[in-house]
Structure formats: C-alpha cells, structure tokens
Amino acid sequence: MAGNSYGTLFKLTTFGESHGAAIGGVLDGCPSGLLLDIPAIQAELDRRKPGQSAIVTQRKEPDTVEFLSGIFEGKTTGTPIGFAIRNTNQKSNDYSHIKDSYRPSHADYVYDQKYGFRDYRGGGRSSARETASRVVAGAIAKQFLKEIKISAYVSQVGELKLNKTYQEMDLSLAETNPVRCPDPEMAARMEEYIKEVRKEGDTIGGIISCVAQNVPIGLGEPVFDKLHAELGKAMLSINAVKGFEYGSGFDGIRMKGSLHNDQFNQDGTTKTNYSGGIQGGISNGMDIYFNVAFKPVATIIQPYETIDKAGNTIQTQGKGRHDPCVVPRAVPIVEAMTALVLADFTLLNRTIKL
Amino acid sequence: MAGNSYGTLFKLTTFGESHGAAIGGVLDGCPSGLLLDIPAIQAELDRRKPGQSAIVTQRKEPDTVEFLSGIFEGKTTGTPIGFAIRNTNQKSNDYSHIKDSYRPSHADYVYDQKYGFRDYRGGGRSSARETASRVVAGAIAKQFLKEIKISAYVSQVGELKLNKTYQEMDLSLAETNPVRCPDPEMAARMEEYIKEVRKEGDTIGGIISCVAQNVPIGLGEPVFDKLHAELGKAMLSINAVKGFEYGSGFDGIRMKGSLHNDQFNQDGTTKTNYSGGIQGGISNGMDIYFNVAFKPVATIIQPYETIDKAGNTIQTQGKGRHDPCVVPRAVPIVEAMTALVLADFTLLNRTIKL
Amino acid sequence: MAGNSYGTLFKLTTFGESHGAAIGGVLDGCPSGLLLDIPAIQAELDRRKPGQSAIVTQRKEPDTVEFLSGIFEGKTTGTPIGFAIRNTNQKSNDYSHIKDSYRPSHADYVYDQKYGFRDYRGGGRSSARETASRVVAGAIAKQFLKEIKISAYVSQVGELKLNKTYQEMDLSLAETNPVRCPDPEMAARMEEYIKEVRKEGDTIGGIISCVAQNVPIGLGEPVFDKLHAELGKAMLSINAVKGFEYGSGFDGIRMKGSLHNDQFNQDGTTKTNYSGGIQGGISNGMDIYFNVAFKPVATIIQPYETIDKAGNTIQTQGKGRHDPCVVPRAVPIVEAMTALVLADFTLLNRTIKL
C-alpha cells in the first residue's frame, strides 16, 4: 500500500509532484449535507502559499484549488470530493543541477534507491508542495468540525523560544505577523532572525505548537489508534518534522506521578492538564495541545560538496527559491492535519456504542 | 474500526483485558517458511513480565504464551498465528476500590464516557498488560528481520540523564542490570533513585532510546506512511508515552541547515547522521535512532482525592502492585513495536518496483 | 495483507487449522453495551457442527466456544472479543495418505505452490472447519442486528430444485429437517438423495437461498463497496461456493427493462422486487434475497488417481469423514456471513450524513 492515503473513514488520498501538471487529491467519506465555504478553503491555501511574505520562498504560485466532484448546490453530497491545483510556475530548469546528483539530507538519494529513478524536478513527490492538498482537505475537515477550534502557532525558531503558555496569549495574533507567532515582540525578533539566516543563504529549524479546544470526550481508538498516536503520525508525516510531544511531553518525564496526575473536578474536568487532553488514548474534553519540531530546511543557497549518481564527489551550489525557515508556512499544515485526525475520529466514534 | 490492529501486511490484532480469561492476538501476514525459535519468543516475554526485579511491579504472573495456529513442524505456514497468554494471577478484589470511582490520569473516566461502562478490573483493556501480546508478535518480527539489530535501552529516569551517545556504549550491557541502562554506573544511580521513589509510593518518568542497525535502504512509504511517522505512531501507542523524536529531534531545531545537512560519502553513506537514518520518510541505510518519552505511571500508593461516578469527591488510597518507573519493563515493548514497523515496511517494500 | 480479516468497522479476524490446537478469532468493533446471549451463539455453532445428523460428516467434535475477552458482566465492552474453539477430535493419522500427494480439486497443490509447504492434516487452513469462527462472530452480529431477520435455507440439491419462492413457504420449517429445506416434502426427497449419494461414496452440489428482512434503507457504500458486491464476496469466500446472484439474478438477463423495473408505491416500497432489495448498491428497504451455489465436495470415498509431490501418478482412496453434500451444514455459515456484512454496513452508515 503505497502510503498516499490518510484516514479510515474521513480519508484523503493525494497525488502530484512539484513540477508535474497538477497536485490534488480525493477526499472520501466527508459526510453529506455540509455547506462548504469555498473562499475559506482558498484562504487556508493562501496561508500556506509561497511568496506571501519576505521570509518565505519567493516562488510565485497562485495555488488555486478547483473542485471536480462531490459538491452540488454548494453542499457536500457524500460522494468523493476530487480537487486539483494546477502547477503554473514550474521553473524546471532551476533543477537541472540536481538531475544527476543527490542533495544532502533531501530525499533524492533514497527515492532513486527505492524506486529505481525519480522525477527530480523540484523534489518531485517529496516536495512539501504536496501538503497544499492536505490544507484543502483539512479546511473541509475544519468546517465539518465547526465546534472545535484548532490553533497552531510558531513557538520557537532556532534558540528563540516563546516562554508563554498558550493560555497566556491571544492566539489570533499569530495571523498578524509573517512568522505566525502570537507574541508580537517575539514575532518581531524571530522575523529579524529569519532574515539574517536568509542572508547567509542558510536555514533554521523551529517548533509549531498547536491547541485544539472544545474537543468532545471520547475521540481516539485504543489500543493502537490512540488519539495522540494518530496525531503524532499525522504530524510526523509532514515534511521536515523530527519530533512530536503532547501534554507534558518530554518535560513530563522529570515529574513524579503525585504531581503529574491531573486531579478531577466534580464535573469530570481536571485541575491541571498534564495529560494534554488525552487519557488512555481518548480525548477527555480538556484542551489538546502538542508541539511539533521542524528541522532546518535542507535546501541552502551556499556552495557545498556532494555526490553524483556514479558516486563521484562534486562541488555544487544551492539554487532556486527556498524557505529559510519552514515553520511560518507550516502552521496551516499542522492545523490541517489536526483537523483530518479529529474528523476521522469523530466519525469513528459514532460507531462505538450500541 | 476499533483500533486493535497494527500493520498493513505484517498485521497484529490483539485482544484481552488485564483480568479476563486471557490476552493474546493474531499475527497475520508473517511470511511462510520462517523457522521459529519459540524459547526466544518466551525470553522476550520474560523481559517484560512483572516480578522480574525489585524495581518493578511484584505481580507474579508467568506470562506463558501458547501458540494456537499458523505453525507446523516448527515453521510458519503463512496462515495466521493465533496465540494466547492466560491470566493466572488476577487479584480482582484489589480493584474493587476503583469500581465506582475514577483514578486521576488513568483511562477509567474516558472509557466510561466513550463506551458507557468498563471492565474496571486492573484497568481492563487500558492496562499495559496488553503489550505482552505485542512482545510476542514483535519477537516473531525480530526473527523475520534477522539481519536487523534492534537495541532499546533506558537513557533517562527523572533528572538522571545518560549523556553518552549510543555509539559510545556497549548496548548489550543494558540487559545486565534491572534498569536496562547500558552504562553500569548510571544504571546503579537510576536503580537507587527508582527505589527511593518507590518507597515514597510515588512514580517517575523516563526515556527509552532505541537504535535499529543494518536496516536496508528503502523502507518507508511516503507521503503519509513515512518510516518515522509509523515509528512515531507505534511508540505513541504504547501506554504512558508522551513524546517521540528521531535523529536530531527536538535539539535539531536549534541548528542551521548548513550544519545539520548530512554530507555524503562516495558510497552513499553520510558523514554525520542527524537524519537518524531516514530521509524523506525512507530509510537510507544509516542507523535509525529515536527517543521515546514515558510519563510517570499514574498509579501511586498514596492517599489522594478523586471523584466517583456520581461526581462526588472522595478520598481514596492507591493499592495493588505497580511499577514505580515504567521504562525498565518497556524496553522490550519498544523493541517489539520497532520490529513490527520494520517487518511491515519490509513486506511493503517488496511491492514497489516493477 | 494475508486475507484473514473481514469487515471494515465490524471486523472479524480468524485463525486456526483443522488439526492444530484451536481455531478461533477476534471480533473487533462490536459496539459496547450489547447484552450477549451466549447459549444462542453456541446454538448457532451446533447448527454447523459435524455429526448432527446422518447426512453430514460423522466427525464428532463438540465445537464449544470459549470467550477470552471483550465481555464483562454479560455485555460487550467495545474492546475486541477474542474467542477460541479447541480442536478435540483430530484424527491426524486419517490424513497421512495426503501428506505427500495432492487431492484433486482440493487446495493441497496450490497451498504447497504458494506457501512452499502446508499443514496437510485435514486440509489445514483450507478446511471448512475455519467457518466455525465465522459462525461465532455472525451469531454476535445477529444479536446486534436484532431487528433484521436473516433466513437461509437449502433450495436445491443436485437436480432437486425447490420451485417455490421464499414468500410461499414458512422458512422456520427449514430447521425441522436435517437438509434444512423449508418444504417438508422436498426436504424428504433431498435427504433420500443425499443418502444415496453417500452410499456411492460420492458427493453432490446444491444451492442455499437467503433472505434478509427488515433491513433499513441506506446500507451499502457505492461505488466499489455496494451492498450486493460485499454480500457476493462474503458468500464466495465460503468454502465450495461457485456462484452468487441476487434479486432477479441470472434469470433477469432475459427480461426487458419495462418489465424488470420495480414500480414504486407511494411510500417508497416497490410493487415488485426484481432489485432484490438493493438499488445502486444501497438497500431500499425491501427484502434482500440471493442464491449461493455450492459445488460437490471434493472429498469422495472412492479410489482415484492423482499425483504426488514428485509428479508421479499414484492410485489412492478417499478416507476420513466427510460430507456427501455441504449445503445443510452451510446454512448457518451463509446466515453468519450475511449478518457480518449487514453489521458492518450498519456501522458504516452511521457516518454518512452530517
């Protein structure tokens, strides 16, 4: 099973290479009768699109989604929603330098080894451009989950770490700056830093934090399909992600159980939320929050040494348009994947009780 | 799809509650003709079993696996391998105190909410006892993957952090002490610390690190079923896990791309391995390594306040046999899940090329 | 994906060989809160068991099911239901004659070719004994679907064909005779005929008809998982089945559309039911009815010529206990598979609308 589908009941299958005719997907299992706000879907795509600010790749691509099926008179019909985004600004000649060589820490080498050859243009299928299709489907999932509020934001860039909890900030401020950090002062510092990194032709990593609020109790299917296990897989499937933690996460290991346990209030809510809104793999109604670690993008605009297909060492130079730091544009992707996970578990949870 | 199956081609389905008649599973898709070393499977179970040392739960249960099908004349036949482990030492009366109340940070509350009621004895299905079935299947997967060496070990307990890379240690030493830390000195300190925590009736978290060596190039199915995404899901599906990172992980976000990129040697290996053996979701032949964060076990032997089913606040007291720190016994579980992931991707990878 | 699972949400995985330690299965996804009537499950097994009458195999096996998990205080908990049926009467020496040779029209040859070797005792995994596990799960499905009435019966044995529609008979009479034909006179003729065939050491084929009544409108998931397509697959997966037709079936091809179309009544029911209760792959609330063709059992008690593993022609003689006609014992299997299909679609149908 080539791994291009996600979800069991609310299921997305994506297709498309960075420089092929189009990317797109099929969303199967979206319940019928959902009145879609198409401009809102396009708006999510616009949050992800290249060229939106000075700190992201300058590739200019409108990324306009066309829906091909599954919608009638503005509403989902319960049949598969096919959609496509044409690739309109493929500068394929930008990539001729990688046709016969392998860029370090990219997928070039392993694709050639696994599949025998590869569409090398712009990274082909391994390009993060594929995630635009996820954003389309995630935007539909958000509309399906209209009671649930999903908010992702940048909480770290390099060493610049936001030392505030999500409760201490107005998360809507994230959309007011190009970094997508809800703390304006930190956002400005991060932006400055990313510009510096960019000038060096280098890249830097970061963290995206995400919060899902108003999640009903009961989502998640133990034992293997625990809610946080699927969230983890969904996040780790995004390009450049190296780690995932939820609730107390890696810091929680230092705590003792007597402190870490979340005491109950009488209504079933808890006084603390080290559990991150999930217990035993099932949502408990408290806020779900988690962190996603992104490595520094592998494409750098510097001279570097690498090998060609024949195993010869070669000198080369990064070219093309790239992101000095991936996290600002990855915020809508993290939200989209969160929405897909929650939509799928929402449907699954309808089938559990008599 | 109630989530009790793992894997696409090498597929495990588990069943069983902590205090029911038996736990067990069905492993479907294990290739035919594999000569099984049954004592080696039992030996893996023994690594996980309760009562094996002074720092783990004193529940005494032999955990003997019985194979019911799928093996003939010592070899797998290609048909499903059914197996069961009888529950022989269920002290159900130990759990009468939780019948009508909810333990903090356990799954009691959410199971009742999701399913309408629950088998409360010993945590029922949410008990980590379920993982014994994973160890059985993982042990078979290990034998199938005989070229690949999977080594997990404890690298942190509370604040006690092992500051050595896996290359700096003899990992086989992990099995020489009850903590399963390959550094004997640190192991002794960890053991001491866990005993202290135990005396307090408290618990503490920890980290298990895992290394998979000799993994062939090409495992992993982008875009959703990236190798590290499945490893992440598999680890996060283990009881008490709160986080997963691979390669440079959360630390990698502080690095610049020019440093983080793994430069190639002429044979396709890399000079560094920040990628953790996986690029673009596909194994590149280098060592795969990752960390798994475990929270402090929720069961503590102290008085505490909680609520009952009716929402009344009650005073209660942790009883029963429990683990002060889960990581020593979770080492074989991490290895088992790693083996299941790699076995599944090994089979999937047979179907990719013409 | 070795094919030992059936269903998407209401999912059965079976294991076990005819002469291994046990057969059994795991039923995952059965909704929680279902009060199980365990004797009714055993009663279904008894309808399938060998030795129940003079016209079926005389193998004597009690076929007692033991439930291992998923049931607490008499009710399903929503966790997987594990169960096993011990094999107690395996006369393995009966089968030494087939160890190194291949019986015509059995699975011996293809199993050896596909898997490299086989558990030859009693046909191993290819034995119809596996269907006992389906009957257990199907009996649970029936209890879940309590509004739906599923009635299968024998409608043809060799040339003896029942020329009455299901509406013309009292289907409950099927259980009053060993053939399971609801027409007593025809049942007597069929019984007589099967005894004759048995005396010859020969076997004969037959047809089982099945009716599902009170099926709600809306079951079935076009385009690939049409209700009748899944019913067809489910039936064809039963040992010895060679054909499936529903509604007007093969006879309908001779009709013109103007006659074949089912005219509506004002309440949405139809005046005729050539559609067999399914239109466009979705149940329309009318009775679902279909026929399942079974070949003559391959095991005959006569001398015959065949080949051994080395390709030598050998003379041999059928031995062991066998069924001269499989349809009487297959009636509960057809009902069980029908129930599994309908239970799965019932759960799927909960997820379709907003």
Added chain:
Amino acid sequence: MAGNSYGTLFKLTTFGESHGAAIGGVLDGCPSGLLLDIPAIQAELDRRKPGQSAIVTQRKEPDTVEFLSGIFEGKTTGTPIGFAIRNTNQKSNDYSHIKDSYRPSHADYVYDQKYGFRDYRGGGRSSARETASRVVAGAIAKQFLKEIKISAYVSQVGELKLNKTYQEMDLSLAETNPVRCPDPEMAARMEEYIKEVRKEGDTIGGIISCVAQNVPIGLGEPVFDKLHAELGKAMLSINAVKGFEYGSGFDGIRMKGSLHNDQFNQDGTTKTNYSGGIQGGISNGMDIYFNVAFKPVATIIQPYETIDKAGNTIQTQGKGRHDPCVVPRAVPIVEAMTALVLADFTLLNRTIKL
C-alpha cells in the same frame, strides 16, 4: 469508509459525477518503472465510450484522459497516478424531469434516503460513467500484467445464448462487431435484437464471459480474500450486475464430485477445469473463466408511472440518451476490473514467502 477505493496494494480511488466538472481517479501502488503506452490506455477508454455504434447510447463525449502525476519520462515513478476526464457534453436539462422524482430501479430514491439529497443530473455518482475511471486504471493494470491475457466478450443477450465454450472460438473476433460477441453469426443476431429492443424504447439484459489466461499459480489470499471472492466483488461492483459465477458455476451443483473433481496431469495441470483456474481461493495456473450477469438497463424511453419526492404518483416519460443493452460497452469494464484484481493479488503474492 465511503467505498470509493478498490484494492489493497494496487489501489484505485475514483471520483466524479456524470454531470460535474470531471471524473477521474488516483491509482496508488502501481510499481515504478513501468513504461506506459498511453495511446493503449485511451484505446481502452474508446472501447467503453458512448456513441461508438448504433446500438449504444448516442451521447457524444470524447472521454479523453489527462494524466496529472505519477509518470515521468514515460514511466511510472511509484508515486500516485492522478488522472481526470473532463465532462464535456453534459446536457443537464435532459434531467430536469428527474430532479424531484424517482426513476424506478435507479439509485435516485436510495441516494436521497441515504445522503439526504443528491446530484440528480444524469444519475450523478450512480451513473455508469464512473466506470470510465476504472477502465483507465485497468488499462494500466493490463500493461503491468503483460504476461496475462484477459478476454471478455458478450455471451448472451436476452434469450440469445452463445452455446460455445471459449475454447471453441477466436475471442479476438469480439472486437470486430459492435456487440462484442466472438461468434459472428450470433453477433449479428444479437445486434439485430438489440436494435429491435431499442426501437421499442426498451432494454434487455445479457451476460459477459471473461477468460484470464497465463495467470501464474498462487494468486489469492485465503480465507476471506479468495481470488474468486474478489473477482466476484469486483464484478458485482459494476453497475447493473446481478450475478457472478466461475468455473462450473451454477451448473456445477448438478454434478457429482467424482465427475466434477479435476484430475491432475503429472505437471500439476488438470485434465478438466471445472475449478475455473482457482482452488481453495488460489489460482492453480489453469485458465480462469467466469460469467457476469447484467440486468436490463433501468432507463427506458416509454411513458411510465412513478412517485415524486412528496410521495405523489406521477406520469412521466423516459428521455435522454441511453443504452438499450449495456453489455457491449461493459466488456472493457469487466476486463478492467479483472486486471485490477489480478494486479493487486500479484503484488500481495510477493509478500507471502520468506
């Protein structure tokens, strides 16, 4: 799981309504390195397209497939193959008469009941137009299976039944006449008859027979995913299909086992082939052959009585362009689905042995 995907490893997902923007699909799991003959794919589509002869619907639609991804330098890359066929000749006003009423024996009523509303234009998703996407994917599957020869043909139209076995005819002659019957004389009679039926504004059913030759031994995954069970499901998922039988099929029930058993030759082939090339659910290397029954198309061009959404009886009149007999155009669909099944099992079979 809305049922718009077929296959486990070689997996097709289709989308699209009869009168939406486009139909199409994603084929995931096609092995990399397959040099595609694109004109051959279009040629298969042309075999299915409307307007190709006087005995099929006169809707004129070029049905040109555009590939969007997964192909590079003429070869499959192992990434998903996205494709679309634009709907160019939708005369939506032809269907205004069915907007608020239900055509007998169509899916109109059940779609409204299941999904709450429907895209009524041309039958929307329930239109057989969807099968064009299957033909595209099936054509790729055929190229992947290049050793296997799949030949479908019309063997019955109404009462006109071809009384020759497939061995007695030159199957390639099927493509020389509009009925797609390999017996020229019978083809002429069938064509004449279909024209008569058409003049009456009526429709008639038929049978398509299919043969797959040079199938390797070992395809099929018992116990649930037997080769013939999947073939049956695949065929029954095609619009208008009411029955499936393979090998001796429904006629085999009249035979005794002593006659029906296929005796072996020394090389493992069999002297007869009542088994239809499949034993125990696994291909045995002999020809696979089966029959598929199609009902008379429900769309007739005659006045008829039916009900509207409010349950009122109304008089109406069939309009639009339709097929008087579906089997001539369904021949390439049967072949396509056969190819998809065999391609999937071919990949699955690579994972069975050590």
